[in-house]
Amino acid sequence: MTETGKFITGKKNKLDKAKNIIIIPRRQVTLRFIELPSLDPSEIKSMVEFQALKELPYSKEEIITSFRNIGSYKKGFSYIMLAIAKRQLIEKMMAEKEVKPENIRLETELFYLYLLKKGIAKQDKVSLVINIQKDHSEIIIIDRTKPVFSRGVSNGGEWLEEINRSVISYKRDRNNREIEEIVITHGSNLNIENIKPRLKEYFTSPVSFYEYKEDLACIDLPVEIDLLPGEYIDKRLSRENTQQVLVSYFLLFIAVAMLVSLFIFKAHEKNKAILMISEKISRMQKDVDQLKNFLKKIEILKSQKEEGERIINVLKECYELVPQEISLAELNYDDTGALYCKGITKDMSSVFNFIKILEKSKYFKKVEVKYATKKQMANQEFADFNIVCFTR
Numbered sequence: 001m002t003e004t005g006k007f008i009t010g011k012k013n014k015l016d017k018a019k020n021i022i023i024i025p026r027r028q029v030t031l032r033f034i035e036l037p038s039l040d041p042s043e044i045k046s047m048v049e050f051q052a053l054k055e056l057p058y059s060k061e062e063i064i065t066s067f068r069n070i071g072s073y074k075k076g077f078s079y080i081m082l083a084i085a086k087r088q089l090i091e092k093m094m095a096e097k098e099v100k101p102e103n104i105r106l107e108t109e110l111f112y113l114y115l116l117k118k119g120i121a122k123q124d125k126v127s128l129v130i131n132i133q134k135d136h137s138e139i140i141i142i143d144r145t146k147p148v149f150s151r152g153v154s155n156g157g158e159w160l161e162e163i164n165r166s167v168i169s170y171k172r173d174r175n176n177r178e179i180e181e182i183v184i185t186h187g188s189n190l191n192i193e194n195i196k197p198r199l200k201e202y203f204t205s206p207v208s209f210y211e212y213k214e215d216l217a218c219i220d221l222p223v224e225i226d227l228l229p230g231e232y233i234d235k236r237l238s239r240e241n242t243q244q245v246l247v248s249y250f251l252l253f254i255a256v257a258m259l260v261s262l263f264i265f266k267a268h269e270k271n272k273a274i275l276m277i278s279e280k281i282s283r284m285q286k287d288v289d290q291l292k293n294f295l296k297k298i299e300i301l302k303s304q305k306e307e308g309e310r311i312i313n314v315l316k317e318c319y320e321l322v323p324q325e326i327s328l329a330e331l332n333y334d335d336t337g338a339l340y341c342k343g344i345t346k347d348m349s350s351v352f353n354f355i356k357i358l359e360k361s362k363y364f365k366k367v368e369v370k371y372a373t374k375k376q377m378a379n380q381e382f383a384d385f386n387i388v389c390f391t392r
Contacts, residue, residue, distance in 0.1 A: 020102040021217050022093055023110065024227060026138045027152030030055055030084040031108060035077045044069065044078055052084050064090055068109055068224040073146065081109065081147065085227050094232075102236065104227040108138060108150050110216040113223065120210055121145055125180040128205075130163065132186040139166045143177055160202055182207040314339060314363050314391055321357050325350045337392035340370070341385075348372065348383045355387060364389040 032055060036047045044067075052065040068081040083106050094100060111131055115121040120129070121142040131138045137159070141149035149170045153162040170176055182203045186192050188211055200207050226233070311333055318341060322328055330342040341358075345351060351372050358367045372385040 020099060022097070022101045022104045023107050023217055024085065024090075024093070024104055025136060025152055026106070026108045026150060027136055027154070028085065028089060029106060029227070031106075031150050032080075032082045032084075033148055033150075034080050034082055035074065036080055037077055039072060039076065039078055041069075044080070048080060048082055051082060055082075055084055058086070062087055064227050064229055066106070066225040066227050070146065079146065081112075081225070083109075083225050083227060087229065090227055090229060100232065101228065105217060105223055106225045106227065107216075108140065109223055109225045110221060111138065112140065112142070112147055113221040114212070114214075114216050114219065115140075115142065116145060117219070117221065118210075118212075120183055120185070122181070126177045127181050127183055128167070128179045129183045129185060132184065132190065132192060134190060139163060141170055141176075141179065148176060160198075179205055181205055183210060184208070185210045185212060187211070188213045310391075314389075317361055317363050318358070318389070321354075321361060323350060323354060323357070326354055337390060339364075339389040339391060341387040341389065344375075344382045344384050346380075346382060348374065351383055351385045351387070358387070358389055361389075363391055365392065366390045 032051075034051060036044055036051075038044050038047060048067045049060070049065060052063060053060060056063060064085050064087050066083050070079045070081055073079050090104060093104070112121075115129060121127055123144055126141065126143045129140050129142065131140070132155070135155055137153050137155055139149070139151045139153065140147060149166070151162075151166045151169075153159065153166070167179065170179075182199075182205050184192070184196075184199060184207060186209075192209075196209065228236075314333070315331060318331065318339060319328075322343075325347065326343055326345045328341060328343040330340070332340040332342075334340075345354075351369070355367050355369065358364055367387065367389050370386040370388050372383060375382050375384050
C-alpha cells in the first residue's frame with residue numbers, strides 16, 4: 001500500500017511515472033455510506049453535492065467531493081460511498097509533487113475493490129477487515145460485499161482499543177448484522193508475526209490473515225472516486241480531447257488520401273465499365289418498359305380480382321344476416337363502397353333489429369337507415385325500408 005499522501009510507488013516523494021496517481025488514506029477524508037432516493041446518475045450527482053455540504057462546516061469552494069455508486073439494495077434507492085476532502089489538503093499534496101497527478105484515488109475504494117476481486121470479502125458473511133500498514137491502519141466492515149463501515153486509525157499503543165471503539169460504533173445501529181469473521185491484511189513488506197497471537201486472543205470470532213504483494217493502484221480495478229480538483233480534471237479532459245481530435249484528423253487525412261489515390265487509379269477503368277453498362281442498359285430498356293407495362297396490367301387485374309371477391313363476400317354476408325321475417329327486394333353496391341338493402345317486413349322493429357345485426361359484421365363500418373315507411377298492401381300493413389351499409 002502507500003504512505004500518507006504519497007504516490008503509488010510507496011517510496012517517499014517519488015512519482016509513479018506510469019500512472020501519476022496519488023492515493024489518499026482513509027484517515028484524511030470524511031467517508032460516508034448513504035442511501036439516496038434516486039437511480040438517475042444526474043440526480044445522484046446533485047444529491048451527493050448537497051449531502052457533502054451537510055457533512056462538513058465548509059463552503060462548496062473549500063471541499064472536494066467524489067463518490068462511488070455501489071448499487072441499489074432498496075427499490076428506488078442508490079447506495080453511495082461518499083468521499084469528502086478539504087481542498088487545502090489536496091492542493092498541498094499536489095504542490096509537493098514535481099509532476100501534477102492524473103488522479104487522486106481513495107485508498108478505501110481501492111482496498112474494497114481488491115477484497116472483492118480476491119474473494120476475501122465473502123458474499124454470505126459479515127467481515128471485519130483490518131488493513132495494517134506501516135504508520136496507519138484501516139478498519140472496514142463488509143456485509144455480503146456491501147461496505148457499511150470504515151475508519152482510519154493510527155498505529156500506536158491504543159490500536160486495539162481503537163478497533164474496539166469502531167466495532168462498538170458499528171453495533172450502535174441495530175440494523176447492522178453481527179460480525180462473523182475477522183480478516184487481517186498486510187503488505188509483504190510488513191512483518192506482523194509478533195502480534196498475530198495477540199490478535200487471535202483478542203477477537204472471539206475466527207481470525208484469518210492475508211498477505212498481499214500487489215500495488216493496488218497498479219491493478220486493473222473499476223475505480224470511480226477521484227478527488228482531483230475539478231479544474232485539473234477539465235484540463236486533462238480538454239488535453240485528451242485535443243489529442244483525440246488531432247489523431248482523428250490525422251487518420252481522416254490518411255483515409256482521404258488513400259481514397260483519392262484509389263479513385264485516381266480506378267477512374268479510367270470505372271469509366272470504361274460505366275460505358276459498357278450504359279450500352280447494355282440502352283439495349284435492355286425496351287424490354288424493361290414492356291415488363292413494366294405487363295406488371296401494371298397484372299396489378300390492375302389483381303386489384304379487380306380482390307375487389308370482386310370482396311364484393312361477393314359482402315353480398316354473401318348480407319344475405320346470410322337477413323332474418324326470416326324480412327324480405328329483400330333489392331341489393332345495390334356502388335363505387336363508393338356503399339351497399340343499399342331494400343326490402344319489406346311486417347314489423348318496423350324488425351328493420352332496427354336487422355340494422356343491429358349488420359353493425360356487428362366485420363365488413364360494415366357504419367349502417368344507416370335511408371328511409372323506413374309503413375305501407376298498406378292487400379289490407380295489410382308492411383314496413384318498406386332502404387338501409388345503406390358503408391364498407392369503407
